Every structure is written in C-alpha cells, then in structure tokens.
Amino acid sequence: MRVGLLTREYPPDVYGGAGVHVEFLARELASLVDLEVHCWGEGRGVGVVRHRSWSALDGANDALRTLSVDLSMAAALQGRELLHSHTWYAGLAGHVAGLLHGVPHVVTAHSLEPLRPWKAEQLGGGYALSGWAERTAVEAADAVIAVSGAMREDILGCYPALDPARVHVVHNGIDTRLYRPDPGTDALLRHGIDPTRPYVLFVGRITRQKGVPHLLRAVRDIDPGAQVVLCAGAPDTPGIDREFRELFEAVSRTRAGVFWIPRMLPRTEIVQLLSHAAVFVCPSVYEPLGIVNLEAMACGTPVVASRVGGIPEVVADGGTGLLVDVDEGFEEGLARALDSVLGDPAAARRMGEAGRVRAVGEFGWDAVARRTAALYEEILKGA
Incomplete structure (x- = not known):
C-alpha cells in the first residue's frame, strides 16, 4: 500500500501537537505501509519530500502561500494509492491530488x-x-479521522453535510519510551529553576486557544512558595505577544520564581521539566485532545486542565489530575485546582503515577498506527 502523508509540520520543523502527531504516526506507519511524507520546508530526504510556497507569493497572505504549497504537493503525489492529510494547511493538497x-x-x-x-x-x-x-477537504474526504470523541462531535456539528459513517475516532498517542520520568535536574539548573521548590509548568504556544493569559492571571493567586515556569513561544500575533508580555511582567513584579522560556526546547529538556514539575497546567479554551497532557502524564506528573474538547478523554478528573470548567470563574478555578495539587504532595504523587499507567496502557503510537493502517485497508477495499 503506497501512502502519501501530507502535513505542514515535520521534523525538524515541529511547533504544535499536529506536528508531534505526524512525526510519531509516520515513524510507526513506515513499518506497515510504503510511506512518503510531503511537508513544508526545503530539500528532500529518504521518504520525505519538502515543499515551499511560490516565491511570487513571498510577503502575501499566509493562506495564499499555503494554497501554493498545496498545489506543489498535489503535483508530486502521482503513484500514491491513498493520501492522508493533516490540518487545513495540507487538506486541500489531499483533496486536489x-x-x-x-x-x-x-x-x-x-x-x-x-x-x-x-x-x-x-x-x-x-x-x-x-x-x-478545510470545509472543501473535509466534506469531500473518503474518511475523516477525529483525534477524540469530542472532536468527532465538533466535526459533525461544523459540517452537517458529512456522513457520520465516514468519521472515525483514532486518539492521539504518546511515546512512553521517550516521555518517561527523568531524575536529572541539569535542565532545571540551566534555566535557573530551583529543584528544591515546587513549580507549576506550562508548555505550549502563545495563542488564544492555549489560554495563556488566563493562566497568568490565575497564578497571581496561588501559593507564593511555588515557582511558575512557562515554556511559551511562537505567538500568533503581535497583539497576543504584547498581552502575554504585559501579564508576565505584572506577575513577575508580584511574586518571585516566575520563569519564561521563549524558545522551543529539545525534547530531552522538556521531559526533564515535565518530570520535576509539581503540576502541569493546560488552560486551553479549545483543545481537540491535547498531546501535551499525555506527555506530562507519561512523565508521572499530575495535570490541571480545562474541561474542554477531548481533554476529559485523556485526563481522569480526580484520578490523573483535576479538570476546571471554562466559565466565568475559570481563572479562579484554575488557581484553586493548582493550589489543591500543590498543597497535597501525596495525592499529587498518586495522580502522577496513575497518569503514567494510563499513558502506557491506552495511548501507545503503535496502536494508533495499526488502527490508522486498518482504516486505509478498509477504504481501499471499498474504493
């Protein structure tokens, strides 16, 4: 089976959950199908074809530049028996091809x-x-994969013309060999974090979706003895960048031990930061699943997260962490939940251990790849 996997992000250019998904899915699929990855970037490697936007569109709206990459991908996919695209950035490439x-x-x-x-x-x-x-690609697709049950409901709600029988749930996964507790503390010391003091950790992009401003307002009211570590970069707009910086500076003036790491860190450093955090926090206002929560759980860390989208399918409220409703009291609820975990280390340890067990037992990438390849076979048989 000759499969073309289409994506914007692919190593070394991974900045979000979709890129993480494609990276590990491709690794596992390569042993199951004849796989060729088409992604954004320069050059070509074994099994990977990179595409860049047309130079005539340099400086144009990003959406127009994306469409030019899609056409480049579509032209290069001859000989593939099945195409699998990820996100709107590559969806039109799959549709046209x-x-x-x-x-x-x-x-x-x-x-x-x-x-x-x-x-x-x-x-x-x-x-x-x-x-x-996105609408064009999704409504015409032979099959749509939702990364959570909640995401499936969202897809059918947004695109009611879509036949529900064509929408399948295959959860995101986690590599629990790479994401596992790391006893080392050199990464903490390198960034000035005190390993003897508890810290709250956030890892993600500076976007409205990820809810970082809510978190910065919430941490003003948590235990003053706790440190706050923000691995946050790639702001969507100058406006959200300014808002983040102003809130960060305001929090830094009112409490000690607030750290901002504005660049993408190597995975080994992220794993170490996750492993030693007293609590990981995911304040997203929209999240189809949230791979980063799985990463924290795999490192044995309890999670405080929003009760939105597919997060409740990952984080067991009271079992592997605490969930907070996104409502008028969202920021207050975040602060209370964080203090609850910070104030009960024994319960936090139990939740972290349970999270590791859940990540290993239910979300391995090998199982995700097998379910995906089985769907490919089903589609080709019916074609």
Whole structure:
C-alpha cells in the first residue's frame, strides 16, 4: 500500500501537537505501509519530500502561500494509492491530488477553523480562505479521522453535510519510551529553576486557544512558595505577544520564581521539566485532545486542565489530575485546582503515577498506527 502523508509540520520543523502527531504516526506507519511524507520546508530526504510556497507569493497572505504549497504537493503525489492529510494547511493538497490522481483521501482533523474565530486576528481575510479549504477537504474526504470523541462531535456539528459513517475516532498517542520520568535536574539548573521548590509548568504556544493569559492571571493567586515556569513561544500575533508580555511582567513584579522560556526546547529538556514539575497546567479554551497532557502524564506528573474538547478523554478528573470548567470563574478555578495539587504532595504523587499507567496502557503510537493502517485497508477495499 503506497501512502502519501501530507502535513505542514515535520521534523525538524515541529511547533504544535499536529506536528508531534505526524512525526510519531509516520515513524510507526513506515513499518506497515510504503510511506512518503510531503511537508513544508526545503530539500528532500529518504521518504520525505519538502515543499515551499511560490516565491511570487513571498510577503502575501499566509493562506495564499499555503494554497501554493498545496498545489506543489498535489503535483508530486502521482503513484500514491491513498493520501492522508493533516490540518487545513495540507487538506486541500489531499483533496486536489485525490481528484487529479483518482485515489482516496483521508483527513485527520486536529482542530477546526470554525471553532477558532480568533484566527481572523492572525490571518485577516485569509481566515475565510482557511475555512473554505478545510470545509472543501473535509466534506469531500473518503474518511475523516477525529483525534477524540469530542472532536468527532465538533466535526459533525461544523459540517452537517458529512456522513457520520465516514468519521472515525483514532486518539492521539504518546511515546512512553521517550516521555518517561527523568531524575536529572541539569535542565532545571540551566534555566535557573530551583529543584528544591515546587513549580507549576506550562508548555505550549502563545495563542488564544492555549489560554495563556488566563493562566497568568490565575497564578497571581496561588501559593507564593511555588515557582511558575512557562515554556511559551511562537505567538500568533503581535497583539497576543504584547498581552502575554504585559501579564508576565505584572506577575513577575508580584511574586518571585516566575520563569519564561521563549524558545522551543529539545525534547530531552522538556521531559526533564515535565518530570520535576509539581503540576502541569493546560488552560486551553479549545483543545481537540491535547498531546501535551499525555506527555506530562507519561512523565508521572499530575495535570490541571480545562474541561474542554477531548481533554476529559485523556485526563481522569480526580484520578490523573483535576479538570476546571471554562466559565466565568475559570481563572479562579484554575488557581484553586493548582493550589489543591500543590498543597497535597501525596495525592499529587498518586495522580502522577496513575497518569503514567494510563499513558502506557491506552495511548501507545503503535496502536494508533495499526488502527490508522486498518482504516486505509478498509477504504481501499471499498474504493
């Protein structure tokens, strides 16, 4: 079975959960199918073809540049028997290539443009184009993979013309060999974090979706003895960047031990930071699943997270962490939940241990790849 996997992000250019998903899915799929990855970037390697936007569009709206990459991908996919695209950035490539070469197209939806209206702030009129591209790809796809049950409901709610029988749930996964407790503390010391004091950890992009401003307002009211570590970069817009910086400076003036690491860290350092955190926090206001919560759980760390999207399918409330409703009292609820975990180390340890067991037992990438390859076979048999 010759499969073309289409994505914007692929190592070494991974900045979000969709990129993490594709990286590990591709690694496992390579032993099950004849796999060729098409992604953004320069150059070509074994099994990987990189595409860049047309130079004539340098400086144009990002959505237009994306469409040019999609056409480049579509032209390069001859000979593939099945196409599998990830996110709106590659969805139109799969759709057009499917029509051009007469092969099935599978879409994995990691998020949905209609549920991210704040992206208009980032893309301007390009947001209308990204929504059109996503709708076109999703509604025409031979199958749509949702990364959680909640995501499946969102897909059917946003695209009611879609046949529910074509929407399948295959959860995100985690490599529990890479993400496991690390006793070392050199990464903490390198960033000035005191390993003898508890700390709250956030890892993610500076976006409206990830809820970082909510977190910065919440941590003003938590135990003053706790440190706060923010591995936060890649702001979506100058506006959210300014808001983040102002809130960070305000928090830093009122409490000691607040750290901002504004760049992407190597995975080994992230694993060490996760392993030693007293609690990991995910304040997202929209999250189809949230791989980062699985990463924290695999490192034996309790999680405080929003009760949104697919997060409750990962974080067991009271078992592997605490869930907080996203409502008028969201920031107060975050502060209370964080203090609850910080104030009871024994309970935190039990939740962290349970999280590790859950991550290992239910979310391995080998199982994700097998379920995905089985869906490919089912589609090709029916084609």
